Amino acid sequence: MKPINVGLLGIGTVGGGTFTVLKRNEEEITRRAGRPIRITTVADKNLELARKVAGEGVRLTDDAFSVVTDPEIDIVVELIGGYGVARELVLKAIENGKHVVTANKALLAVHGNEIFSAAQKKGVMVAFEAAVAGGIPIIKALREGLTANRIQWLAGIINGTTNFILSEMRDKGLPFADVLKEAQALGYAEADPTFDIEGVDAAHKATIMSAIAFGIPMQFDKAYVEGITKLESADIEYAEQLGYRIKLLGIARKREAGVELRVHPTLIPTKRLIANVEGAMNAVLVQADAVGATLYYGKGAGAEPTASAVIADLVDITRLHTADPEHRVPHLAFQPDQVQDIAVLPIDEVETSYYLRMRVEDKPGVLADITRILADSEISIDAMIQKEPAEGEAQTDIIMLTHLTVERNANAAIARIESLPVVQGKVKRIRLENL
Amino acid sequence: MKPINVGLLGIGTVGGGTFTVLKRNEEEITRRAGRPIRITTVADKNLELARKVAGEGVRLTDDAFSVVTDPEIDIVVELIGGYGVARELVLKAIENGKHVVTANKALLAVHGNEIFSAAQKKGVMVAFEAAVAGGIPIIKALREGLTANRIQWLAGIINGTTNFILSEMRDKGLPFADVLKEAQALGYAEADPTFDIEGVDAAHKATIMSAIAFGIPMQFDKAYVEGITKLESADIEYAEQLGYRIKLLGIARKREAGVELRVHPTLIPTKRLIANVEGAMNAVLVQADAVGATLYYGKGAGAEPTASAVIADLVDITRLHTADPEHRVPHLAFQPDQVQDIAVLPIDEVETSYYLRMRVEDKPGVLADITRILADSEISIDAMIQKEPAEGEAQTDIIMLTHLTVERNANAAIARIESLPVVQGKVKRIRLENL
The missing domain is CATH 3.40.50.720 (NAD(P)-binding Rossmann-like Domain)
Structure with missing residues (x-):
């Protein structure tokens, strides 16, 4: 021929x-x-x-x-x-x-x-x-392999640079800036790494997947995009202690009210297969009504x-x-x-769980004040670590994992917690998905 | 329309x-x-x-x-x-x-x-x-998604019944027969489980994948098929100690001389993603020249x-x-x-590594005799455990992992080891793939 x-x-x-x-x-x-x-x-x-x-x-x-x-x-x-x-x-x-x-x-x-x-x-x-x-072959899988299904959500490690950086931060306990330099030296990050580390590249890919998963137009301008530049090693360690790993996920989820489309650092239970995708590798987990969960893994670049x-x-x-x-x-x-005109929801309306880390004075009643605020906002606590204060220090860390709540709700509660006189500075907040 | x-x-x-x-x-x-x-x-x-x-x-x-x-x-x-x-x-x-x-x-x-x-x-x-x-969607991935590649090998956990049984044996330390009964009660195994536990079902699937991966006719009658009925909990435990997990794999590998097509219990390094596929889930790992390794995971039945x-x-x-x-x-x-007429190799010509467990008298020189036989056959040892004999016993277990060798060669060495007067009974042999 x-x-x-x-x-x-x-x-x-x-x-x-x-x-x-x-x-x-x-x-x-x-x-x-x-x-x-x-x-x-x-x-x-x-x-x-x-x-x-x-x-x-x-x-x-x-x-x-x-x-x-x-x-x-x-x-x-x-x-x-x-x-x-x-x-x-x-x-x-x-x-x-x-x-x-x-x-x-x-x-x-x-x-x-x-x-x-x-x-x-x-x-x-x-x-x-x-x-x-x-x-x-994730486009083919979504578009043809899963064609019988209503796709409910997908979550992907779809940027090798950031996954490499997160793996190294965890393995070596090094801060973000040092690992970024190493990644650049090894060719895993570009000289100007902005698109990767700020989550823009992952958001492009999540946008494309959301469109073919749900039959909606591309809506990149509505995507919520948060990179990994503000992640601290301490949070990676606390997450490990609680049985979670932190990954930069691109998430698209169909809800009654619309579609969630978001990229941000996310705690995932360590026992999940996708939590064990390390280095520059990529993986996409898809939840669909007939087939259940399927996962696709391999090299995402090169x-x-x-x-x-x-x-x-x-x-x-x-x-x-x-x-x-x-x-x-x-x-x-x-x-x-x-193709249906279903809107991407603003991040305020997203439903997720949270990892919260706050620096507090080591005084009686502090924990009671904080848990009262969360209870008032109907946010329930799934797990907690309260560290002993270090020798000679009057302050300590409290780490909490919450159950599902709406982001607007979580933001309001966090603002109230931050206004407590016993709480120092800002509450560190990372989203958590049980997948 | x-x-x-x-x-x-x-x-x-x-x-x-x-x-x-x-x-x-x-x-x-x-x-x-x-x-x-x-x-x-x-x-x-x-x-x-x-x-x-x-x-x-x-x-x-x-x-x-x-x-x-x-x-x-x-x-x-x-x-x-x-x-x-x-x-x-x-x-x-x-x-x-x-x-x-x-x-x-x-x-x-x-x-x-x-x-x-x-x-x-x-x-x-x-x-x-x-x-x-x-x-x-593994057929679609192999046939269309990876169409640019020369596929080198694939290895799959493609029978949920046996993977469920192996996961349970490992988690609970129970013998095969007990777990099979549990699996039958839960509906994970049929009343007559022969096709599953003897590896026949996995061999059917491996045969189909070998044909589309390499462009060869179906050659089920040439497949080597070994099930999990003879696996002992002791070997699952020793494997764990050495950093391996035992899975029933369907393997198809293209070699110069022909195609390997085989189903058998296999040790895999625990750190591999596919080693962590538990319960009734399935996964297929494909190695191809352009894309490298990709993995496909999900429910294999239902x-x-x-x-x-x-x-x-x-x-x-x-x-x-x-x-x-x-x-x-x-x-x-x-x-x-x-479609090319490439023959499936007899199991004797397969290249793999081995886990060997033998019961020996606790005497000086025993290990030297065994390692001499392996060296004579040009089989090198990758790792070894020699257990202390239990209180009051004169015998003990030696467990060895070998590097790659041809099965015929391994069989000959095993026969010589079994003929040593200090070795009791048969050598337990399980194949090992580093994937």
């Missing part, structure tokens, strides 16, 4: 990996796909690098727009990243009737609705397995794991491009006219 | 679950699939049960053959089980141009080659996500988890049935003319 011609935009880490894997496993992939898949054109500003990676027999250009309008190209793979030129190129490729594969989670989380709507009109596919959790997802999309498109568009897998798992 | 008409053969546990989930989530499933999927006919010997589960508006019959020849039926779901009438019905359905969904691992592992070949000739699909690991997989297949077929057959996902992941 006639080969499928692919135009590759951007030959950085993932682009290079895609080239390598497609070449190394050419025979295996063709035996599966039934026809050859060939990268015939590569666009990159760095033509020298492109030449080195792509070798002979591939057209090279520094003009990506010439690729997305090239009538010889069947599928465009966008690996440039960012919202700017990537958005223009993807829309132009769609306009020219090309299928698109992208690993660009920022682009989809922010401009996905516009892109999918354009693709729908043109009858082309936009595939994005590589945008979430690297090589783990040249070849991400290339694995890009190529899986290339093969899917190769298979489906002759099918009539109505019978293809819909971009957001649900048919375009069936 | 016109609904897809489904004929259901067998309305037992999974059939009932399929009915329930399809009805409960009808709206959600139709929003995804783009057209209604309706069970219009149910065949079961027990018409009274069928009536109770299916309710009004569904044609009931005790003649399954009338369903597979009914021109109104688009897809036949076979949930009868076994190799006998199920095989005839599936082949007859194919002959009549119907797509087939089945959860029948025994049928596919034993007669899969014949069935897929018949389906290929007729241009129909046979889907079987429910045949392996219940609701976990009415609704299995129904989740059956319905995912129904939706897939609904989507693909209008595509030309060349562009569908091939039954064995590879195009039919690309």
Whole structure:
């Protein structure tokens, strides 16, 4: 059969990996796909690098727009990243009737609705397995594998940089800043790590998963995003003592009133499988009504794991491009006219449990005052540690785990606790999910 | 769009679950699939049960053959089980141009080659996500999600009954026979548990996964199958002391010389995620060249988890049935003319590590004799425990973990060790995989 011609935009880490894997496993992939898949054109500003990676027999250009309008190209793979030129190129490729594969989670989380709507009109596919959790086929699992289910919630460790940092903080008892430097030296964190450590990258991915899990539009602007920069080693240790591990989770949960979409450090019971996902690995736990809980684990980043997802999309498109568009897998798992306008809830309305750490004077009645405030707010306590004050100190730490409550409620109680004269400074608050 | 008409053969546990989930989530499933999927006919010997589960508006019959020849039926779901009438019905359905969904691992592992070949000739699909690991979309992951990869090996906890028994033996220190009775009382084991506890069920599933992972025919008759009936609590405890957990694994590994396909109790390092899969849960770990290790975890049995997989297949077929057959996902992941005749290796040629436990006289020189035999066979020792003899006893246990060796080699060394006069009885041998 006639080969499928692919135009590759951007030959950085993932682009290079895609080239390598497609070449190394050419025979295996063709035996599966039934026809050859060939990268015939590569666009990159760095033509020298492109030449080195792509070798002979591939057209090279520094003009990506010439690729997305090239009538010889069947599928465009966008690996440039960012919202700017990537958005223009993807829309132009769609306009020219090309299928698109992208690993660009920022682009989809922010401009996905516009892109999918354009693709729908043109009858082309936009595939994005590589945008979430690297090589783990989580998009396929959510969109096709669990298609019989009402998905209730999902929770994912979907940023390797922050999971590596949290694992190291716990293992070595080191503060955040030191471990971040180590992660940068090892290549697990970028020179400017803001998007990772502030939770933005995880929120992009959680937004994409929420859309295909619940059949709702991308609503990245409504997501609650809190990173790991303020986590202290002391809290990681206290959590361990209470039988919990702290992970940066991306959570999407469907409730009567709307959808919760949030990224924040979260205590999880240590006995849960997902609590034991360490280092730069990723995992997504999905709770659905028929199948129950399923978990998907693997490498969430890197040249070849991400290339694995890009190529899986290339093969899917190769298979489906002759099918009539109505019978293809819909971009957001649900048919375009069936996507529902369910709002993301403000963080105030989220329901979760809490880990609370407060510094108090070691006096009788302090605990009574605090528990009274919580009881008044109908927040019940699940576990507590009260430390003996250190030698010669008049203050000590109280650590509490609460049962489920609404965040607005918890905030009000915390404000009242902070106003007690015996409580020093702010109450440290980390959310807790039993999963 | 016109609904897809489904004929259901067998309305037992999974059939009932399929009915329930399809009805409960009808709206959600139709929003995804783009057209209604309706069970219009149910065949079961027990018409009274069928009536109770299916309710009004569904044609009931005790003649399954009338369903597979009914021109109104688009897809036949076979949930009868076994190799006998199920095989005839599936082949007859194919002959009549119907797509087939089945959860029948025994049928596919034993007669899969014949069935897929018949389906290929007729241009129909046979889907079987429910045949392996219940609701976990592992068939889809192997066949589509990891399509860019050369799969190197996979190892799965793919039988919930035996995993439940092993978890209980470890937790409670009880012998196999007691825990089996408990499992039967709880409904985790059948009245005749042979297929589960002897490893046959796991071998059916491992056979199916080996075929789609490597693009080879089903070769169930070549699989090595060893169950858990001879496992002793002492070995579970010694394994724990050495940092390992014992699981019944189904393993498929591609080697230069052929494919290893084997089911047996296996020591796995406790720190591996898969070692922590407890109770009746299933998990499959896949090692592939581009993506690295990925793991898939969830419920491997039960009415609704299995129904989740059956319905995912129904939706897939609904989507693909209008595509030309060349562009569908091939039954064995590879195009039919690309399935390779790679032989399954005899167990003698398998490469693995070993846990060895032997009862010896507590005399000087015993250990030297044993280690000399292992050294002669070029088997190196990774770890060892020599117990102090119990008060008043002249004998003691030696436990050894070896590095990788060929099974034939290990067998020869074990025979020589057993022939030493200071060694009592047989050497207990359990295979070990570092994964």
